[in-house]
Amino acid sequence: MNEPIEILAALIVDSLRIVVFVGAGVSTESGIPDFRSPGGVWDKYDPQEFYFQRFLENEASREKYWQMATEIYESMKNAQPNPAHLAIAELEGLGKLDCLITQNIDGLHFKAGNSPDRVLELHGTAMHVTCLNCYKRYDRDAIQIRIADGDKAPRCDECKGLLKPATISFGQSMPVEETQAAYDHSTACDLFIVIGSSLVVQPAAQMPVIAKRNGAKLVIINRDETPCDPIADYVVHAQAGPTMATVIDQVKRALANR
Numbered sequence: 001m002n003e004p005i006e007i008l009a010a011l012i013v014d015s016l017r018i019v020v021f022v023g024a025g026v027s028t029e030s031g032i033p034d035f036r037s038p039g040g041v042w043d044k045y046d047p048q049e050f051y052f053q054r055f056l057e058n059e060a061s062r063e064k065y066w067q068m069a070t071e072i073y074e075s076m077k078n079a080q081p082n083p084a085h086l087a088i089a090e091l092e093g094l095g096k097l098d099c100l101i102t103q104n105i106d107g108l109h110f111k112a113g114n115s116p117d118r119v120l121e122l123h124g125t126a127m128h129v130t131c132l133n134c135y136k137r138y139d140r141d142a143i144q145i146r147i148a149d150g151d152k153a154p155r156c157d158e159c160k161g162l163l164k165p166a167t168i169s170f171g172q173s174m175p176v177e178e179t180q181a182a183y184d185h186s187t188a189c190d191l192f193i194v195i196g197s198s199l200v201v202q203p204a205a206q207m208p209v210i211a212k213r214n215g216a217k218l219v220i221i222n223r224d225e226t227p228c229d230p231i232a233d234y235v236v237h238a239q240a241g242p243t244m245a246t247v248i249d250q251v252k253r254a255l256a257n258r
């Protein structure tokens with residue numbers, strides 16, 4: 001019954017360059033709502049109002065943006081890593097993680113113990129705020145204190161530039177370096193594991209295809225079907241946390257017996 005899980009564990013043991021690709025499904029298991037799902041943030045707010053261009057254009061849009069962003073941040077700031085995050089961090093500890101590509105902005109991979117040089121945050125991070133003018137970086141909590149004190153659209157201490165959470169907004173270009181690095185690692189890996197992503201957001205959804213085309217084995221763990229299921233070597237339709245907990249146990253056992 002657990003055959004694909006056993007096969008995945010064996011693949012991890014035998015592979016040399018493993019890329020893990022993570023989507024919203026891993027965050028939801030830590031209690032963070034999926035913004036795109038029914039009842040999520042984008043049901044409540046109109047995405048049109050939060051395009052990057054609007055943020056640049058006027059103060060009222062910026063205030064509204066920060067109100068929405070504060071609501072999102074409240075849902076994630078106290079969240080804790082779940083067994084899927086912990087299993088991925090263990091992969092790194094075992095020397096079995098070339099690169100982790102994440103679409104999530106909650107910083108939970110770092111709370112789980114992954115190191116920054118192994119993680120590519122394709123959609124940025126909500127854990128920091130940056131100045132759009134001088135690029136000074138601020139800790140998110142420090143800025144949220146200002147918001148709570150009535151500063152509705154905070155500005156940079158240094159240059160008075162606009163401050164914005166370090167996430168990628170609608171209409172804002174993808175981070176060039178991270179996206180290129182994600183493509184490079186996808187091209188060069190020998191095992192590509194998708195965990196908790198429906199693989200519908202571009203360009204991220206291209207990465208498993210690129211990996212597969214360049215000879216990697218492709219394994220998908222997701223609750224629902226994905227458009228890449230037909231090209232995957234193995235597909236597990238299940239929750240990320242319990243599945244990865246079982247996988248990592250088997251990997252550790254296999255490595256210990258070597």
Ligand SMILES: [Zn+2]
Nearest residue numbers: 131134156159
């Ligand atoms: Zn600045």
